[in-house]
Amino acid sequence: MGTTSVQSAVARRTRVDWFVDFACFGLALLVAGWLTWLSIERPVPGPVLIADVALGGLSCLALWLRRRWPNAVALALSPLAVFSVTCFGPLVISLFTVTVRGRLAVAVPVAVVQWATGLLFPVVRPEWQEDFFWVEMLVSALFTVAVLAWGLFVRTRRQLVVSLRDRAQRAESEQRLRVAQARRMERTRIAREMHDVLTHRISLLGRQARALQLRPGIPSAEIDRAAVVIRDSADQALRELHEVIGVLREEPAEGPPDRSQPTLADVPELVAESRRAGMRVRLDAGGTDLVAVPAAVGRTAYRIVQEGLTNVRKHARGAAVVVTVTGAVGVGLTVEVRNPWPIRATGAIPGAGFGLVGLTERATLVGGRLEHGRTAVGDFRLRAWLPWPA
Incomplete structure (x- = not known):
């Protein structure tokens, strides 16, 4: 599924979307607060700490734009990783969003950029430099890969759910079409039955009527016999017509028809x-x-x-x-x-x-x-x- 279809599906936030956005924003604030507390225990100059916290707050606010512009938000937050430690949470969430809503060909370069900016962080902020720098970078790379994998899993699952929903809707629509077609075919068949049956009955009526018209002096016994045939044919024609009209209603009754076919x-x-x-x-x-x-x-x-x-x-x-x-x-x-x-x-x-x-x-x-x-x-x-x- 393309990026456009995924983004259009979430252009309007649902209640679940609002809940997730608030949860991501709150989680990012908690991570930023925790990292701020760790920064206070280190020899960090006051202006640097204030700038770090300010950038972290702006990064958390930027998460509200991640649904509309996921790639732009992720790329805009990446340079902040060179200086700000409190933007770590928004960086992870933005990378996850790009992976879920975008293509893998876009998510991988964004992940590489964010990881590469982390290489410069110990140079700009030496107070955070540890003795096992490359070990930390390896752990950071593994963590980035884990975020990508998690995002791909969520994206695949969403696409599967959307595909199953579309398939179910198509199946339901096709079922309705099949039912409508079956009704049309049945009504067409009954129309043919009506033509055959009623034409036969009415032709019997016409024959007997012409016989009575052309032979005015026929015996009463023959008149009675012809009258019986006319009456029976008329009654049968009315019954057939009633059955046909009943089946041809807009909403036919459930179950098989009671009429037995010859x-x-x-x-x-x-x-x-x-x-x-x-x-x-x-x-x-x-x-x-x-x-x-x-x-x-x-x-x-x-x-x-x-x-x-x-x-x-x-x-x-x-x-x-x-x-x-x-x-x-x-x-x-x-x-x-x-x-x-x-x-x-x-x-x-x-x-x-x-x-x-x-x-x-x-x-x-x-x-x-x-x-x-x-x-x-x-x-x-x-x-x-x-x-x-x-």
């Missing part, structure tokens, strides 16, 4: 429902075990058959329809809806025109393929192959 085993009932509505539909399952088909594949196959029957009612009214379902485990499932090519499109039931596009997307999502169009013998065929894994 599978391939429900295709015979779908065909029987179309027959009750007056369609000529024949189902040829070819001995295929409809119950054994996986739920995801079976649901897609059901929607393909449903959309195919709906299209027949919309564009080829009265045509005979053959629904063929064949397949086996490991081979795949083939679903086909075939009817004679309509002489003219009725256009009586409006549609969005995206039914086949949605079916193609459904088949692709489960790893299958879908094709539709006119055959060589003049029929319209909607055919899909879907995987049936072992």
Whole structure:
């Protein structure tokens, strides 16, 4: 992490920062007082002692600027080490600050400068010169290295904490995005379900209504049967619409939806429902075990058959329809809806025109393929192959 990002993160002092700054200032004053007491026991001239104490006090006050200008404060205090013994505490704290907030390439030269100025201190202040001068310089060098190491440890730990915090925030943000995306995908899927289900139900209503309109003299028994189909289809359409609207709310309820999705085993009932509505539909399952088909594949196959029957009612009214379902485990499932090519499109039931596009997307999502169009013998065929894994 660069110096700019570290400094910007601490540009405004928090309560912890204020506590640390007061602690550093107090510690520096205590060290300066202790060294002043040691100076009094030595043959130090009065003016020299006063100047030493004054420089030490100024050094302690300079620590309040170390957060904003760590390098400048450290370099400004370094020459004072040639004369003042009471600035030892602020020197150590300023070097630690440079190491924590700056780069190692800057902290090492600052440490070398501060240590080198200490070599001149016994020359300027001979009353502090000891017999083991070089031993003291070696101890001072080791102490400087220890301050650098401590500063690097604190700096690395802070960077790790900031990195973990950023990573946690990114993970939380990505989780929210994944949840939002999952909701959008679920709502898109339900919108497709609404298109398939409601179009099928409404087409049944339209067929029965047209039959009643075009045949005013039909027997009452047939009228009653058509009324039952219309009522059941309307009730079912309302239930489906209520379920879809409930899931599409802004804040969906927690937990899985209560609505059970149709599978391939429900295709015979779908065909029987179309027959009750007056369609000529024949189902040829070819001995295929409809119950054994996986739920995801079976649901897609059901929607393909449903959309195919709906299209027949919309564009080829009265045509005979053959629904063929064949397949086996490991081979795949083939679903086909075939009817004679309509002489003219009725256009009586409006549609969005995206039914086949949605079916193609459904088949692709489960790893299958879908094709539709006119055959060589003049029929319209909607055919899909879907995987049936072992």
